[in-house]
Amino acid sequence: MAQPKVAVIFYSTYGTNHQIAEAAAEAAAAAGAEVRLRRVAETAPEEVVKGQEAWAAQAEKMAHIPEATPEDLAWADAFFFSAPTRFGVAASQLRAFIDTLGPVWQQGKLANKAVTATSSAMNLHGGQEGTLLTLYPTFMHWGSILVPPGFTDESVTAAGGNPYGYSAKAGEFDDAGKAAVTHQARRLVEVAGKLIA
Numbered sequence: 001m002a003q004p005k006v007a008v009i010f011y012s013t014y015g016t017n018h019q020i021a022e023a024a025a026e027a028a029a030a031a032g033a034e035v036r037l038r039r040v041a042e043t044a045p046e047e048v049v050k051g052q053e054a055w056a057a058q059a060e061k062m063a064h065i066p067e068a069t070p071e072d073l074a075w076a077d078a079f080f081f082s083a084p085t086r087f088g089v090a091a092s093q094l095r096a097f098i099d100t101l102g103p104v105w106q107q108g109k110l111a112n113k114a115v116t117a118t119s120s121a122m123n124l125h126g127g128q129e130g131t132l133l134t135l136y137p138t139f140m141h142w143g144s145i146l147v148p149p150g151f152t153d154e155s156v157t158a159a160g161g162n163p164y165g166y167s168a169k170a171g172e173f174d175d176a177g178k179a180a181v182t183h184q185a186r187r188l189v190e191v192a193g194k195l196i197a
């Protein structure tokens, strides 16, 4: 199989989506992909971030990870997105990054590439599905190829059973979650490999 290039793009305030993204990057690399793990830029004012101990600590923890740029998506054959649910949709930090992608979209550099997404929310049913279902139309506008996990592996059911994409309860990314993310990332790599073959 051709070696696909995968961009794992995430935003995280308190760490859950960071953990998911690390697991996805590890699984994609293990499945034979070349991987770029990237965090989207923080858009909240510095004093707001520093004003919350947990937020500031998480910012520090992921400071070594390069910030995502549109070029990362132009480079990649496949995208794995992860972002917290905020009032039922993806955190605005991710949306702000997505809104910088006009030029690469216009150049056709997002089209025909495999894409999948995951999310977390404070509650088990706190809107993760809404987050995923409002990200997917954006990917459709790009002409990307949606690669949801479906019920293609028992790990999906074991981790809560969301066929749209792994959905965590914030702060509770456990072994079952890791298995589901591993499956979702591996499936993305497999489909991307077929697309570029």
Ligand SMILES: Cc1cc2nc3c(=O)[nH]c(=O)nc-3n(C[C@H](O)[C@H](O)[C@H](O)COP(=O)(O)O)c2cc1C
Pocket (backbone or CB within 6 Å): 011, 012, 013, 014, 015, 016, 017, 018, 083, 084, 085, 086, 087, 088, 089, 120, 121, 122, 123, 124, 125, 126, 127, 170, 171
């Ligand atoms: C402004 C705001 C809105 C939120 N809205 C929701 C929500 O609609 N449902 C929910 O269950 N949790 C909600 N949360 C909790 C986040 O989903 C939770 O902090 C996030 O999943 C943690 O991910 P992270 O650890 O990667 O930052 C909200 C949090 C904030 C700050």
